Amino acid sequence: MSAEPSVNGTGIAEVPSVISDPSTTLTARQCELIALLASGKNYQQIADVKFVSYRTVYNTLERARSNVGAESMTHLCTLALEAGMIERNGNGFVPVVDPYSAE
Numbered sequence: 001m002s003a004e005p006s007v008n009g010t011g012i013a014e015v016p017s018v019i020s021d022p023s024t025t026l027t028a029r030q031c032e033l034i035a036l037l038a039s040g041k042n043y044q045q046i047a048d049v050k051f052v053s054y055r056t057v058y059n060t061l062e063r064a065r066s067n068v069g070a071e072s073m074t075h076l077c078t079l080a081l082e083a084g085m086i087e088r089n090g091n092g093f094v095p096v097v098d099p100y101s102a103e
Contacts, residue, residue, distance in 0.1 A: 030067075035086040040092070
């Protein structure tokens with residue numbers, strides 16, 4: 001697909017219409033956690049890697065799922081991949097948008 005994510009000055013990635021409607025957005029942090037989830041990590045493993053609580057991971061991913069209208073976390077990962085928000089890298093996935101960039 002040729003849909004490309006774009007980042008505005010607040011670090012929020014604009015999600016192409018592949019996911020839902022053009023006004024739907026995912027934060028760079030949500031993309032980062034989705035990439036880890038798509039790589040096969042569970043919520044606790046993600047929490048340990050990112051030094052946050054299990055509940056923070058759960059809430060962040062649940063909010064992302066709700067924002068794009070995904071039916072499940074698997075569906076969320078699939079939509080993010082199809083929209084170009086995450087990409088395959090070696091043995092896992094990485095976010096296309098760097099959550100730590102100053103853009």
